[in-house]
Amino acid sequence: MPDVRDQGMQGEPPRIFQIHYEDWHRSVCDPRFIPLDNRGPATEYLEFDLFERLSISPHVQGAALWGALSWRFTEKTGLDGSELFDLIAAHPGHDVYFCNPHPQHEGIYHNLWVQGETAHPRFVELSRAFLVAAGLPGEAVDTIDPSNQYSTANYFVGTPAFWSAYLPFVRGAIRRADANLSAGDKAALHSTAADDRMVHKGCTYMPFIVERLFPLFLRTAGAHLSGFKLPLPIPEDEMNVHQKLLREMKDHACRDRSSWLAACWVNYRSLYLQQQHGRQWAQRYLRQVTPGEIRFA
Known part of the structure; x- marks a missing residue:
């Protein structure tokens, strides 16, 4: 776990960690974030497991807002640490701040589930099976969704209220799905067929489904929470x-x-x-x- 003692911050700023896996990753991490070495055995749920571990650690105790971002955050979003802190400070009072580093997808696919089909074979079919088995609306894979609900990256900075609702929502969905899925669908979802091009080092379907549960959470169990989608000027300009x-x-x-x-x-x-x-x-x-x-x- 990281050292949170002196990050050069004043007052009660968001406590934002930056995940890295190699020594050279640390060299490109933003100094405004708290470095977090996440080397070691990885589960198929990737960042989600890290969120769960952080949520019960002393490193987020007393934080009004906290999150953990990829070492590639600036590369993908065009935002550095100072800009992210400034955006959050300029829009206070929300339960979760999130963004979509691929805005070019927002207008050309029905929703983020359909977009996933272009990268992961059988994604819509298996995602529908997962949602139904988890007791969530399977029709979510069929709807046309507005851009303000589009997010396929785990780039969240949230309040304890957000994390205490979101993490059990996702974990509960995983447990119910595993209990109710057919043997064939369960085997497929936990297989590396999701990454047939080996772009993601042989990931299963599960991390790609989990990251797409966030907008569904905001429409269902998290409907009482306030979410703010952060603007990303550089990716927007590239559209x-x-x-x-x-x-x-x-x-x-x-x-x-x-x-x-x-x-x-x-x-x-x-x-x-x-x-x-x-x-x-x-x-x-x-x-x-x-x-x-x-x-x-």
């Missing part, structure tokens, strides 16, 4: 005009509950992704729906 227009169009459709506008978004989105990835890719991954089939989160 092209179609990605921005598609996100705006989808957000308007979700806000107005307009099936007609959502169907228009589906058509525009499909044309854009066919141009980007080709017809074969689009036929494999894109979900075509009629206005009567539109569901909103």
Whole structure:
């Protein structure tokens, strides 16, 4: 566990740890964060297990806000430690601060479950099975979700109220799913088939499902909590005009509950992704729906 004695901070700032796994990672960690060496045997739940360990450690006792971020946080978000602290200070009073380092995905997929299908075979099918077995709404994989609910990274800074609700929510879902899943689905979910391209060192499906439970938590067990999505100017500036227009169009459709506008978004989105990835890719991954089939989160 880290040394939290002198971080050059005044008052009661958020207590933010930065996870690293190699000696050279430490050299790129932000000095505003508390270094946290996480070497050792890893479980398939990765950061989530670390969150649970931190939550019962003395290192977060008395902290009004705390979180643990990847050593690649600045690389992925464009925010350094000072900017993150400034953003949180400028928007006080929320239970959890989060962000999505891939805003280019927010306007081109129905939701983060559908986006996961492009990286992990059978992801939507197995995620639905997990949600149903966990007693959570399986239809979450079918809805069109607004961008303010899009988050696929474990970049959270939260209050004790957030952590005391979120961690049991996720752990409870895992336990119920393991108890109720069929033997075949359980074996598949805990297999490395999720990482058939070996991009994530042979991870199972579970960490990718867990990180997508956060928006569902905010809509269900965490609905009483206040979440603030942090803006990320650098990734936003890297989006092209179609990605921005598609996100705006989808957000308007979700806000107005307009099936007609959502169907228009589906058509525009499909044309854009066919141009980007080709017809074969689009036929494999894109979900075509009629206005009567539109569901909103």
